[in-house]
Amino acid sequence: MPATVLMFRRHRVGLIAWSLPLLLMVAITVPSYQSTYPGLAQRAPLVAQMQSTDGMRLLYGILHDPGTLGQLFTWEVGSYVIILACVMALLLGVSTTRGEEETGGLELVRASGVQPMAPLAAAMVLVFTSCVLVGAGSAGILLMQMGSTDELTVEGAVGFGAVTTAASFAVGLTAMLCAQLRGEARGAKSWAFAFLGGAFLMRVLADQAIYDDSWPQWLTTLNWFTPFGWKEVASPYTDDNLWTLAVFALVCGVLLAVVTVLYRAREYSASTLPDRSVSTRGLTVRGVETWGWVSGRSHVLGWWVAVLLVSALFGSMTAGLVQTLRDSEPTRELLERMSAAQGPGAVESSQVAAAGSPAAAALDPTHLLAQFYEFLGLYVAILVAVFGITALTRWRSEEKAGHLDLELTAGTRRWRSLTARSTVAVFSSVALLAASAALMGWLGELQMADDVGAGEAFRQSMTSTFGQVPAVLAGIGLAALLIAVVPRATGAIWAVVAGSGFIQAFGGLVDLPQWALDLSLYAWAPVRGEDWPWAQMILLSVIGVAGIVAAAALVGRRDITTG
């Protein structure tokens, strides 16, 4: 019991930081669907289009007929909630077991007269609690929302909550299993994430086989074997196969038993599989610039793969989503409010609309495609901004960890050390933005060249996505300045990014005044065929470059602090 209390005390921030935003996401989804698509009739074209778009099915699975609010929720946001809850359980599962052993915290606990099994039990209780928090919380919210619509059911809410709990707890236990097998938290995490990737792939294959009869039908059974497929098996708000929950509980029970047996069978801090972290390979480092790249390259490569995968996924949906935009006016309006063009372009187009422009213009595929890329460019830009900023703030993390002491006491100039990281951040994020824009443009070209003319999709994608370079630069420049001048407030950069993202995504929906909308870093990407916001683009670029230069000039004036 004391071990459990300690575990909660140590991980309470993570627990709340994960579960609250997930529950918030659940809470806002149904009302926002409701306000955009009040009835099944308005939703019909959207549902039909979503069902036939391969990329959507790949990402979220099967959207069942007739597309009630419950089904729509389970399909789209429900998928995100389950995936994120699984990631939460995975991270907690590793850090409460192998993580605690690695840092030595568990050694103290084990030496304080608690039963050997107590720390593992505490970790399991913590992970289970977090999964229940998300699952039961979601179910509770969905039950409460039944008051405002008759498209939600009790069985559906209970089914979704239980599937979320079971799937995430199963992943948490799998992560703990990896933590028994591997001797280091990092290795255990990478195995657990590989499992998640495999689980996602199995779900994709199974759902494709359900959708397309020409695929081997035995593939559909794969959904039983992947936590991501359990949603389809239990089918909340559609078939409500609540009996399947017993099977999921059994799977969790078996996993729990296996983890317990492996834990009992090994020594403290040992692993079931032998540790192979031995290497005779050297590192070639010629000065701090190469070190900046060498120390950051795995971070860079990981983000590149992830962002390009996301770009490929969304790029592959181009034709389907443009079709949806044409057929569904509510979707069109929603997208317009959530896109980048809050600047002069938006004003101009709304003026045109007010002047009574022909409705045909709004349905022109070139216009629709531009809207789609504007929306996509915004989200890719936010992802890339997060990447660029983390590439730079690693310097501050290195400082806190004491690693920077080693670097700076080996004859390294401080401004060069920081600038090496800013340079990696700038070049790798600008190149990533270009690669992502080109990839989405090329995929759009394959699908849309006949409708909008050769080269148009590519140009639009490059304009809207690569046009976010000034915003990404500005984020990196501000982060550099914070690190150099007020290092303790480095985290404030996330308020800037999240605030800009929020203004951009929801500012239009909640009718924020124009000046507030203009504050967003990401509001100033150009749109092909409209006037470019040159002044703002230049200003953002100047903020970026000046921030990096000023940071280099000022970073030598402060203390290097650890801890």
Added chain:
Amino acid sequence: MNQRSTPIQVTGLVKTFGSFRALDGVDLMVEKGTVHGFLGPNGAGKSTAVRVLLGLYRATSGQVSVLGLDPGKHPAEVTRNISYIPGDTTLWPNLTGKQVLDVLAGLRGARNKVHEQELMERLSLDPTKKVRSYSTGNRKKVMLVAAFSAPTDLLILDEPTSGLDPLMEQIFQDCVEEAAQAGRTVLLSSHILSEVERLCTDVTIIKDGRVVESGSLAHLQHLAAVQVTIHDDAQTLTTLARTLRGRGIESSSEQHHQASTGLHLQVHRDQLPQVLADVAVAGCTDVTVASASLEDLFLRHYQTDAR
């Protein structure tokens, strides 16, 4: 003072964090080719002073010159010729020992591979393992190899032997002596007094951010009080103690056996002839005179309130 002969010159160094004065006018002179002990209780400000010497902290006021340059203004030029072992050895966990050495040498742009290999063998360090799987002692060894093998003039070692076994501690002491013989200067912060006693020629002791003692070890020992122990019967010792108290010398007595007891005195060196004369008059024959041990010398300063 010649910069070449005094690699570290610090006068009136003050370092504040908000209202807290971590260093309050510290003076420190380290002569070339010497091993200088830098001592003080926990929280005295040793590591803060070391971070100022390395240019990691900016001095609030005072003059600091390391290898002839101000580390606050030219940290890179200064540290290029310094080997530093931090008190908390946090290395990059995902690199192997060898890769850590590659990185440190690569950043410095200078390396002595032969010396490095020789040190790895002497300290029996397996460089192929990842840092995260090393014990504390092995992490220390990686830093010792990096510090002693780098072609530098000055070594700043902050508790370099914590976590090392006695055999490795011995090898470390040999390395320090070799470095001093080769003309390198060593600033050694340590709590292991026997290590300081064996290695250091000079010592600076700081407490609460101020220097309380500084000079050559021999000189400090000379200045310190002498320990006199007399064994005799209780009556003789009581009379002697009274006589000495008359001269302002306090003594402590202890009961050994029924018959014999002991009397302990801390005597300043110039009072010693007078004390010995009194002892002779009292007719005592069991008398021991010893120089104050370093332990006594240091512990006197270590007794302090927590800060």
